[in-house]
Amino acid sequence: MVVTIVGLGLMGGSLALALRRHDDGPYLIGVVRNQARAEEAQSLDVVDEVTTDWRDAVARAHIVVLATPVRTLIRQIRQIGPHLQSDALVIDLGSTKTEICQALAQLPDHVQPIGGHPMCGKEVAGLVHAEATLYEGATFVLCPLERTAPWARELALDLVNRVGARPLILPPDLHDHLVATISHLPYLVAAALVGTTHQVGKQDPRVWQVAASGFRDTTRVASSDVKMMLDILLTNRAAVLDMLARYLEELNTLRSLLEEDNEGELRLYLASIKALRDAHFG
């Protein structure tokens, strides 16, 4: 079994490392952009073979994993079609799914496409941060297309299980709605916090000196890779804007309670929020 991973960054690299833990693991080919990346991948011993020749690498694959930023990924799906072998499984790791699954649906009939999104990551990018355990225990969303054969779904599930993740089947638009809530919205919320602090810091830079672990954690995702996040926001614009509107409403409710000095309601609100978060992450 040959698995070709296109893009050896944090996600693709960690997937390779996770698959290599098994003695009966597949033969892994990594596709990288240039010679410098190839040498990095070789020195870190991430895959069995590393190449810049994506045509050859996808032509030899039983499974192609696309692990690049969302809009790059959509371009690549269009390019690889003619080179894929019959019954090749094509799965992506992109963070939005509607546009990607539309592109996957255009692949030639003789291949098996399925959308994927592992719910793990870090605010740092690049192969150097890859870890064999990154996928361990993470929810891994799968978006089968109507045309995806049962055996291909099973093969995708097997891949998910092998890296230690927990599969969750969702339609692409529902996926995009849910991740707008818990990933894309938090990113914008954190970015705006850093932006507000920057404005205050222009008047008094000591604001950064008093910022402690609470601020650090609340804004962590604002350090995410910009290209990756821009692709995500622009391919999930409608859902993100919808969620931003709901969020602004929620924050304005809180603001009103504080404005009115409504201690009773404020206490009830904050206590229910704490109970909710503790229940899900306690």
Add this chain to the structure above:
Amino acid sequence: MVVTIVGLGLMGGSLALALRRHDDGPYLIGVVRNQARAEEAQSLDVVDEVTTDWRDAVARAHIVVLATPVRTLIRQIRQIGPHLQSDALVIDLGSTKTEICQALAQLPDHVQPIGGHPMCGKEVAGLVHAEATLYEGATFVLCPLERTAPWARELALDLVNRVGARPLILPPDLHDHLVATISHLPYLVAAALVGTTHQVGKQDPRVWQVAASGFRDTTRVASSDVKMMLDILLTNRAAVLDMLARYLEELNTLRSLLEEDNEGELRLYLASIKALRDAHFG
């Protein structure tokens, strides 16, 4: 030297543990609310003596450290005055400073008050989470009053240094403005994120299943102790509302860029935010 700590929660307990690391440390009296708390403090061996008799404990102290929630603290400042010995240093660990320093200013002339706020903490409360290293490397804001004698300021600085923190002298209103930015605003922002997710979760509870470490970190402070946060918000209402207004403006700017599909400006904004955060927390 006798140091009486009123309130042995996370902050008071950690302060006691930090002071006890030194062989030449002061004699520590802890004031707690009831017998159950006294037994807990005794079994965790946090102080030399634990009592529920605050009158006696503050009467014997050279330094009184008030480590209770902000509004409790303001009540206690009013109560302890008549019981304090001459030249006793009174320092608090409250998270807002304007109202507290106003209360401290009303203490009898023969005592030395100074406001304090160590910029450390956790989202969990209680003595059981106290740590001797909690203050290590943290910024510890001091707000001396006009009447605070130079020797008393030195004594407060010595206390700050002993627990491993880094002192920063600020006027109370500036402190409250800065911490509204990097602590109270992030708390409300995180609470509203959990609130929005709850609304989405009522339609589809799988939203909690796809939430990963990014969401967990961005919302961590929403699990903070409600009584503590309510006291903070209500004693710093004007600064928090001002900062909320600035934040909503910032978030609306971001929203407009996304609405307009303004990729160029959005990239510039997000890249500058990432650079800022990496520079301060990288």
